[in-house]
Structures are given as C-alpha cells and as structure tokens.
Amino acid sequence: MAAYDCGVTLGTGYPGTPSTEILETYAALGGRAQWSPNEKVALEVAIGVAFAGARALVTMKHVGLNVAADPLFTVATTRLDGALVVVSADDPGMASSQNEQDNRRYAPAAGVPMLEPSDSQEAYEFMVRAIEISERWQVPVLLRLTTRVCHSKTVVQRGTVTVPPPRPAHFEHDLPSRVMIPAYARPAHPRLRKKLAEMAAWNEDSGPNQLIPGSAKLGIITSGVSFHHVREVAPEASVLKLGMTYPLPAELMRSFAESVERCIIIEEGDPYLVEGARAACIAVEGKPESFRFGELNSARVRRILEGDSTPEPKRVPGKMPAFCPGCPHRSVYTALKNLDCIVPGDIGCYSLGALPPFETMDTMICMGASIGVGLGLRYTLPPEAAKRVVSVIGDSTFVHSGITGLIEMLYNPPDSGHVVVILDNGTTAMTGLQEHPGTGRTLTHTKTGKVVFEQLARTLGIQNVAVIDPTAEPVKFQKTIQDFLDKPELSVVISRHNCLLANRSIREYERNNDQPTD
Amino acid sequence: MISQPTNGANGKPTNVVIAGLGGQGVLKASDILADVAFSAGLDVKKSELHGMSQRGGSVSSDVRFGERVFSPMVPEGEADYLLVIAQDQVPVNTWVLAQGGVLIEPSQIDESALPNKRSINVALLGVLSCHLQFSVEAWIAALRGNLPEKLHEANLQAFSMGRAIEQMK
Numbered sequence: 001m002a003a004y005d006c007g008v009t010l011g012t013g014y015p016g017t018p019s020t021e022i023l024e025t026y027a028a029l030g031g032r033a034q035w036s037p038n039e040k041v042a043l044e045v046a047i048g049v050a051f052a053g054a055r056a057l058v059t060m061k062h063v064g065l066n067v068a069a070d071p072l073f074t075v076a077t078t079r080l081d082g083a084l085v086v087v088s089a090d091d092p093g094m095a096s097s098q099n100e101q102d103n104r105r106y107a108p109a110a111g112v113p114m115l116e117p118s119d120s121q122e123a124y125e126f127m128v129r130a131i132e133i134s135e136r137w138q139v140p141v142l143l144r145l146t147t148r149v150c151h152s153k154t155v156v157q158r159g160t161v162t163v164p165p166p167r168p169a170h171f172e173h174d175l176p177s178r179v180m181i182p183a184y185a186r187p188a189h190p191r192l193r194k195k196l197a198e199m200a201a202w203n204e205d206s207g208p209n210q211l212i213p214g215s216a217k218l219g220i221i222t223s224g225v226s227f228h229h230v231r232e233v234a235p236e237a238s239v240l241k242l243g244m245t246y247p248l249p250a251e252l253m254r255s256f257a258e259s260v261e262r263c264i265i266i267e268e269g270d271p272y273l274v275e276g277a278r279a280a281c282i283a284v285e286g287k288p289e290s291f292r293f294g295e296l297n298s299a300r301v302r303r304i305l306e307g308d309s310t311p312e313p314k315r316v317p318g319k320m321p322a323f324c325p326g327c328p329h330r331s332v333y334t335a336l337k338n339l340d341c342i343v344p345g346d347i348g349c350y351s352l353g354a355l356p357p358f359e360t361m362d363t364m365i366c367m368g369a370s371i372g373v374g375l376g377l378r379y380t381l382p383p384e385a386a387k388r389v390v391s392v393i394g395d396s397t398f399v400h401s402g403i404t405g406l407i408e409m410l411y412n413p414p415d416s417g418h419v420v421v422i423l424d425n426g427t428t429a430m431t432g433l434q435e436h437p438g439t440g441r442t443l444t445h446t447k448t449g450k451v452v453f454e455q456l457a458r459t460l461g462i463q464n465v466a467v468i469d470p471t472a473e474p475v476k477f478q479k480t481i482q483d484f485l486d487k488p489e490l491s492v493v494i495s496r497h498n499c500l501l502a503n504r505s506i507r508e509y510e511r512n513n514d515q516p517t518d
Numbered sequence: 519m520i521s522q523p524t525n526g527a528n529g530k531p532t533n534v535v536i537a538g539l540g541g542q543g544v545l546k547a548s549d550i551l552a553d554v555a556f557s558a559g560l561d562v563k564k565s566e567l568h569g570m571s572q573r574g575g576s577v578s579s580d581v582r583f584g585e586r587v588f589s590p591m592v593p594e595g596e597a598d599y600l601l602v603i604a605q606d607q608v609p610v611n612t613w614v615l616a617q618g619g620v621l622i623e624p625s626q627i628d629e630s631a632l633p634n635k636r637s638i639n640v641a642l643l644g645v646l647s648c649h650l651q652f653s654v655e656a657w658i659a660a661l662r663g664n665l666p667e668k669l670h671e672a673n674l675q676a677f678s679m680g681r682a683i684e685q686m687k
Contacts, residue, residue, distance in 0.1 A: 095567040119563070119590070152565030152590040153552060225590070228563075232588035298593045313594065316610045318576025319539060 004029045005158065006131050007166045009054035009082075012042040014400065015431040016061030017096040018150035019089035023059055024434075027444055035434060035443045038367070038400040039064035043071045043086065050084040050140075051178065052169045055131055062090040062103045063366065067401070073110045075140055077188040079177035082166065083134035085127065086112075089145045092268050093295040096430075098347065098364065100293070102269035107142050107246035111192050113199050114142040114246040115208065116224045120154040126243065128161045129208050135163075137195045144245075146268060148225040148295065200247035208243030209252065218305075219260030221253060221273060221284065226266050229301040245273065250280040257282050266304060268296045323352055328425055328497035331470035332392070333358040335478035336421075339485065341390045342377060346370040346402075348394035349429045349499075361392065368393070368401025371409060371420055378414035386416040387485055393420065396428035396436040399451060409490055410460050417488040419481065422453050425499035426506055433502045445505075447513040457492040464491035471497045531561075531584030533592040534646070536639075537611040538603030540574045543639035546664060547601070548579035550643060553660040554652045555583035565590035576607060578614075601646055603639050622646055626683060634669075637676035644680020654681075 004026055011026045011033035013019065027033040036042035039060040046056035060068060065088045072086065088106070091097040107114035113133055117126040123145065130141040176184045203209070218237040222230050227241045240256040242249070257263040257277070264285040265273045274286035287304045290312075303312070323330050333353045336343055337360045345351060345361035346369060353361035363373055374391035381389070393402045402422075409418055428434040435441045440450025457465045464484050470477040477495065484491035498506055534551060538544045548564050555562045566579035580592040597614045601622040608623050615621060627641045640661065647657050661673055 093567075147567065148565050148590055151567065152563060153549075154563045154587075154590065155556065155561060228588040228590065232593075295591075297591045298589045313613070315613060318578075318610050319574070319607070321540065321575030324574065 004031045008057050010049050011057040012036050012045045013059035014039045015434040018147045019059045019061045020431045039068040043068040047075050050080040050082040053081040054169045055083040055166050057085050059087040076111045077192045080138045083131040084140040085130045087143045089150050091147050104272045112140050112142050116144050116245050118224050118227045120156045125161045132163050203244045203249045210241040212239040214238040217261045219263045222266045229298045230266050232298045233302045248276045254282045328471045331474040332495050333360045336360050341388050344370045344373040344391050346393040346397045350423050371405025391420045395424040395438045398422050399437050419484045419491045421493045424496045427499050427502040429499045445509040453494050462492050463489040467494045469497045470495045531582045531587045533597045534581045534599045535597045535614050536601045537578035542603045544577045547639040548581050550660045550664045551581050554656050557656050561587045563587045563590040601642050633675050634672040637673050640673045641676040641680040644677040645684040648684040
C-alpha cells in the first residue's frame, strides 16, 4: 500500500513465504508488479528502474537475497537516480523455509542501510522512509521483515508519512558511478563508506527510532516485532526501539545504556544488535544462546528478562502437511520408490516426498540444487548406484535455478548419463499458486511469452526428452524412467499434470486469455 | 519488576486462537473476527503461521483485541477462547488455552444440519459470538465483507445455527 502511495513505478520479485503477498497486494491496488524468474533477475530489473530515475520495489524471502546478493553488493556502490527498496522477509522458526538465516547480516556485509518495521503501520511508514533515504543518499535500502510482521494484520492509517511525487523517468549518462570496472569501483567504495557515515550521523538524531522513557532500573534495546513482546511483558521498562538498524546509532544506544542500571538487548535470531553494541564498547546484556533459535514471543521474552533457564515447554507437534489426494507428485514418487532411486530433490510441494509415506526424496539444499547434486552423485558413486540417481525439480524451481544445472549436465555429462524429472504442475504451488515464465501468464494472469521445457531441453541437445502425465499414465511414467535409467545418456522427463488446487483457476485464466479483446 | 501474564480482564486484550487444518477456513474465520473487533473501534492484531498450510497441515491464527494490543501473538496458556475447526486438532492446541478459557470445538455442531459442511468455521464463529460483546449486525457485515456473495446465504445460516446452539445451552 505504501509502495502504491509513493508512486513506485515497478515491483518485482520471486514468490516465497512470507514475502509473496506484497506484490500481489500491490498489483491488486493497481500498481505494476511482475514475477521474475528468480530474485537476482528481479533485483537487476529494479536496478534499471532506479537508474532511470524512478522508484522500484523488489520482494523476496530471506534465502532469495542469497540469490540476489551478487547485484546487491555492487549496486550499493553505485549512484542511483531514483529509489530502490529491497524487501527481505525472514522466517525465524522456519515455518516454511530450509534455514533460519538472519538477513540483518546482509546490511553491514553489503553496506546498505536497513529499516526494520515492527507491525503493519510501520511497514507502511518505513516503506515511505526507505524511499526517502534511498533517494537522498542514492543507495538501495534493505527493508527487513519477519514472519510475524508479514503474516499479521494490525490497524493501518494511510498517509501518515509522505514523500514528494517521483520525478519523470529519464536517463543521465554517468559512467564512473555506474560502470563498476576496477578503475571506477575503487573510488566508489570510499564514496559508499562516506555515505554510510552520513547516514549513521543522521540515524543518531533523526532516524526512525523511538525512545520510551520508563524505569531507570531496566532498559531494553530492541527492534522489529520483539518490541511489542517487550512492551507487553515489561511495560515499566525504558525502551529504545531501533527502526534503522544499519548503520546503528551507536551514541544513542550508548547514552541509553548508560542511563539505566541494567541494559538488555531483546532481538529475534542472531545476536546482531548485541554484537553491534559490544563492537562500539557499549555494555549490554544479550540473550542466552537457546533463544537464538525459533521465534520470540512474550513468554520467551519474559524468560530472557527473568533469567529463567528452566526447559521451555514442548508443544504437541501439529499435523505435518502431506500431498493433496490425487496430487500428480504422488505417482512420480510411487514410481521412483518402486525403482529404488536415489533422489536429489528440490524446493516446493514435492519436498513432501521426503516425508512418510514416500520418504523417497533424499536431499534438499536450495532452489535448483537437485540437478547439480545429482550430477555430483553420478560422477562419484559406483556404476550400479550411479545409474539409479534421478534429479527431481518443480517447474517454477526449474525456471528459477534449474536451467544452468541442465547446461552443466550437457557440458559435463556423467559416464552413466543422468535423468532429470521436471514436475510441471502449471503453477508455483507451495507459495500459493503464483504464475511463472513456464505458465505463459503474468502475475495478473494475462497471456505472455512461455518457456516450454521440452523445447528447451531438445534445443540444448538432451538425447531423450519425454512428456508424460503421471496421473493418467502411471505405468508408462515408471517404464519411461526405467528405460532412461538403463541408458548411459542424458534424459529429461517432464511430468505434466496441473496442480489440483490451481486447475480450476488455470482453466479460467486460459478461457479469459483466449477471448478476443475487442 | 516484570508484570505477570494478562488474562483478558482489566482492559487487557482478549485473546482468541483459531486452529484447524489447511483448507478449512482458519484464516478466513480469523479475518472475520478481526474485522468485527476493528469495526467496534478496538485495536486489533492478528498473526499466523502458514506457507505449508495449503497442504493440509496444522494452521492456527491468533487474534487479539482490546483498547491497546502489543504483541500480535497470543502467549501460551493465555487464550481466552480457543476455536478449533478440526476435532483432531483439539489436543494439539489446548496448551494455548488459559485456565478457565473457553474451548469451542466442531463436536458442538451437528455438521449434517449445515446447509454447506464447509461453513463449519462460520458456525463455530456463531458459537464464539455469544461470548463476545459485538453486535450481530457487525458480525453479519463482516461475514458479507469477507465472503463471496454466492456463499452469503449458507454462511449466514451457519452463523445463526452456531448462535442458536450456544444460546440453548
């Protein structure tokens, strides 16, 4: 909503819990938003927008920023003409992710300023502030969210903060600021450090930080959603809530810490603020290591404040997710289990193939890893085992990071050949049925260019390419995999059957897109 | 020095947890409740974990409302109301319920009497509505606002059924 109110020109991103809804909402409000094949491309497109003097928003989940890290680190040293806000939605507690990384580390690593909103209202206001900061210092800004900021709804008042409307798009040649050859990049780095020093000074006096006066006995420094847990558990404490957590306002933190008897930092995830404070020689107390894992909540904050180290109550585990009845992935895993395959897998609904009743997917690392890991296994295992390796990857994941793996397979083929199964269910199912370049429809479901996997594989020169509906023809599917496993050749099997959850909508989009527009 | 848990009294927020399985309308029910509380002029926060939820896994959503709400999460053992849409999810979620808190579960509703079985979430909201101080009109407005028109009739009936069952107790 803030992005819309600020006149953002384009929102780009790749879906991922808990970031997905941002672009969908922005598009529903009338903003121009599009899914990119992956986060790196999304950020590069947004950089172009910001070089054209306009305002850009890029959204991704925390691991997405790993993919986009390459452009992020270098664009930080360039001079933007518009605004560039990078939203990183972290998932402490891993409700729906493969790791628990704390992306606040990216801000100092890349040298980009970072804002951390604590609720929906601040998500609105900090988006506006991020645009302001980005335009003032001509740098990208990291807007770091967490699950409980993304997947929560709190009352929002619109228009509480505003920025002037964006300038019309234009392009100014400025090679030394934007062509990062070593000769131009060398002066660019100290230039960035100088900007960061200015931002640090600004953050001390005018940053979006909040001081809540209270008891002189207990002072708490906090940021993000932890602030609300703190206010609930310790309403009497003095609180310094940091809104801009890079560069840190060290002097503000120091004078606050010195003003109270006991100063403790309450933060979710890594001891990022604690390390920042201690590096500035500010005496603060941190949380015990066990609270580094999982989300914080008011009960856990209470334990930290009281120094309660008794074991935390264990929750009864809920029901694990499972494949929907009739899901096409079921037939695929049935076949792979029957054939006793070694299955490097990937990220999506089909990761559930690692759980009972199948327990057939053997590895999962990151988007696209199934193909590379599969090749590594093929190169290394003895022939009898090597010929049982099958890489399994979803359609959206294949577009995201699987194509380069396929090229690696072609370029460095294992002696035993290899088999890649692309699970094409016509949607990005796990994150909530988003479109991708393989569906041939845009974020708003209108018709556009389409990547056809079998054509791509054939064009690359993969020897065996088959397209099979595993639900309609499970026997043929298994037989085809068996045949390809027996050949020391390169094979791609496209398992094509629409996701049952998406099927109705897909048919409707197709009907709408086929209608004449006049 | 550190204050004790709040319990929904003395201007403290009211805590409601809605739980069930993916696809049952847990988030829809919590959206409706949040809208009702918001329309009554209260501060409202709700938060949930989802992502894997479309795959039939456990889902739960916390809704807190009152004059001022801080944390968006209901602290464990402090839910004033626990509304569970899937019977087998009751034991998984009772840890969140406060002593003396109210459990609302599907066994209270005769599912076969519902015009549409999928409206069980709304029928249970009908039960919950008897415990809260919001007007029936506000509930109906929130139901209409959150559901597509073709589902209005079935859900309004389900809501009335839930209310009737609770009022007869």
